[in-house]
Amino acid sequence: MITPDQLRTKYLDFFKSKDHAVISGKSLLPENDPTVLFTTAGMHPLVPYLLGESHPAGKRLVDYQKCVRTGDIDEVGDPAHLTCFEMLGNWSLGDYFKKDSIAYSWEFLTSGDWLALDPRKLSVTVFMGDDNAPRDDESATHWKSVGMPDDRIAYLPASDNWWAAGPTGPCGPDTEIFYWVGDGLPPAGSNKGTDPANWMEIWNNVFMQFNRVDERTLVKLPAQNVDTGMGLERTVTVLNGKTSVYQTEIFQPIIAAIEHVSGYAYGTDPAKDASVRIIADHVRASTFIIGDPKGVSPSNVGAGYVVRRLIRRAVRHGKKLGIEGSFLAGPAMIVIERFGGAYPELVENRARVLKELEREEAKFLETLQKGEHEFEKMLPNLLRNPQKIMSGRLAFKLYDTYGFPIELTDELASENGMKVNRPEFDEAFKKHQELSRAGAEQTFKGGLADQSEQTTKYHTATHLLQKALRMVLGDHVAQKGSNITVERMRFDFAHPAPMTADEVARVQAIVNEQIARDLPVTMEMMGLEDAKASGATALFGEKYESVVKVYTIGDFSKEVCGGPHVERTGLLGKFVIQKEQSSSAGVRRIRAVLE
Structure with a gap:
């Protein structure tokens, strides 16, 4: 048996033995990336370095990273899907490439000094090539050289084995590694291409x-990079001979707590088992999101809406x-006790997590x-509809009158053999109020952070704004989060009360004064403790x-930051604060534009 903590340690130790520097995992909420709500993969925080920027820790890196993906929330409940997961990752930034990467993977998986998996139960996929890119024979050759049989190598299309940052930009083939989860040993000729159901990607x-x-x-890129990701939960599953992650010690203690409070014995009823898995997954994900250094409170927009949806779905399945x-x-x-060692912020933010959960649950x-x-009252008439379609108008009534989420109306309708007319609901919703659905719809597109000229200007403006706020309101002001698009900036900061009109005007004037001074923006690499000692501001709770x-703006501002920034403040234009409002308890929010 191997525990999640042991797997993390082995992974880090192995790559340290291969001269990789261990770096810290980052927040679940990406900084200055409006294209996604959450960190969705281990590579997400490393995008600037994969695109050519030098990493201060070097060219060989290894870490573990918490991630959240929301596209499959409705699928959670089966034995496989997860909302929150961990990625173990190693990177080569212009250093080693396919040969060494494949050799490292094979050694870590099969060596008796490390995971000691049976090599007969491993298979791989490589890119088959198409009209736009050549077949990846190089990877296949390296797999054969470490001992992978020909019949365990499947050549698959770009939809399976090609990675791209977008329509243009960095791209390339990938090779995926699978473990046999069928009975006994895999038969000759079996691989992901011929027998997909019995092979699990790890x-x-x-x-x-x-x-x-x-x-x-x-x-061809002048500096070729390697980005690898191993799913911790899936790997723990196969290493312990299980068929579902919910059978492992990652989830068994959480399930035991649910069994205790419900009196239900997991494994006795398939429908109730699904409810247990939904609660276990959603509680774990909500705890990680709320307990993040940039912690999110349940709300009706963005990441807060995702947390609210997770909590409310868990509550409903608790009632079932x-x-x-x-x-x-x-x-x-x-969750806090089991994962607090790897993620100490969960322990540090325990009170906040429990308070937010209890408040949202009661509400x-x-x-x-x-x-x-109200739905039960509607049901007899709904079931008389031969098309088994619930009108969007009725679904919107539940939402508008009772605050009942459309996703739960969808679930109730489905459980009774019906579907909701979602276009009709959406139309009613649009007419009634223009709630922001960016968090639930638009921002799940994924992709790289926007580093255009305009967003770079806004990024620099956040530094000026934070310093101005500290000058006007006091040194207790600390950044709690930011969101930048090409059109505006949003800045969240710790402050206990609404700002007065005079305070807003003073902050705006100070920022514009620094822009008018056309201050130079410079960057230098420093040791973290030296940076703090020099007076540089750092994001509270960030690793x-x-x-x-360290970016310095003339004699005005000095912050620890990943960049990018403009060269001089005079490039920013006029800074205008459009709104100052509450974000959550003890946190204020400023929306501003550059004109």
Whole structure:
């Protein structure tokens, strides 16, 4: 048996033995990237370095990173899907490439000194080539050289084995590693291509080999990078001979807490088992998100909406198990205890996690009772509809009158053999109010952080704003988060009360004064402790490397930051604060534009 903590340690130790520097995992909430709500992969925080920027820790890196993906929330409940997961990752930034990457993967997986997996139960996929890019025979050759049989290598299309940052830019083939989860040993000729149901992906090596200039033109990158990701939960599953991650010690203690409060014995009823898995996953994900250094509170927009949806779905499935009243704090405490060693911020933010869970749970229990009661009253008439379609108008009534989420109306309808007319609901919703759905719809597109000229200007403006706020309001002001698009900036900061009109005007005037001074913006690499000693401001709760970038704006501002920034403040234009409002308890929010 191998525990998650042991796997993390082995992974880091192995790559340290291969001269990789261990770097810290980052926040679940990406900084200055409006294209995604959460860190969705281990490579996400490293995008600037994969695109050519030098990393202060060197060219060989290894870490573990918490991630959240929200596209499959409705699929959670089966034995496989997860909302929150961990990625173990190693990177080569212009150093080693396919040969060494594949050799390292094989050694770590099969060596008796490390994971000691049976090599007969491993198979791989490589890119088969197409009209736009050549077949990846190089990777296949390296796999054969370490001992992978020909019949365990599957050549698959770009949809399976090609990575790209976007329509243009860095791209290249990847090779995925699978473990046999069928009975006994895999038969001859079995691989992911011929027998996909019995092979579970555990690791992916992405080779950033080309730059796509246009649809038909690929140019080799001068510095070729390797980005690998191993799913911790899946690997723990196969290492312990299990068929589902929910059978491992990652989830078994959480499930035991749910069994205790519900009185239900997991494994006795398939439908109730699914509810247990939903609660376990959603409590774990919510605990990680709220407990993040940039912690999110449940709300109706963005990441806060995702947390609210996770909590409310867990509560509803708790009621399906017969649980009355609040109960999420118990499983959440298990999550904090089990993962607090690897993620100490969970322990540090324990009080906040429990408070937010209990508050949202109590609020929703009242909503749930009213909404479900109203749905039950509607049900007889709904079932008379031969098309088994619930009108969007009725679904919107539940939302508008009782605050009942459309996702739960969808679930209730599905459980009764019906579908909701979502276009009709969306139309009613749009007419009634223009709530921001960016968090739930638009921002799940994924992709790289926007580092255009305009967003770079806004990034520099956040530094000026934070210093101006500290000058006007006091040194207790600390950045709690930011969101930047090409059109505006949003800045969250710690402050206990609304700003007065005079305070807002003074802050705006100070920022514009520094812009008018056309101050130079410079960067230097410093040891973290030296940076703090020099007076540089750092983001509270953020994990930094031992060597960091420090951006200095003339004699006005000095911050630890990853960049990028403009060269002089005179490039920013006029800074205008459009709104100052509450973000959450003790946190204020400023929205501003550059004109």
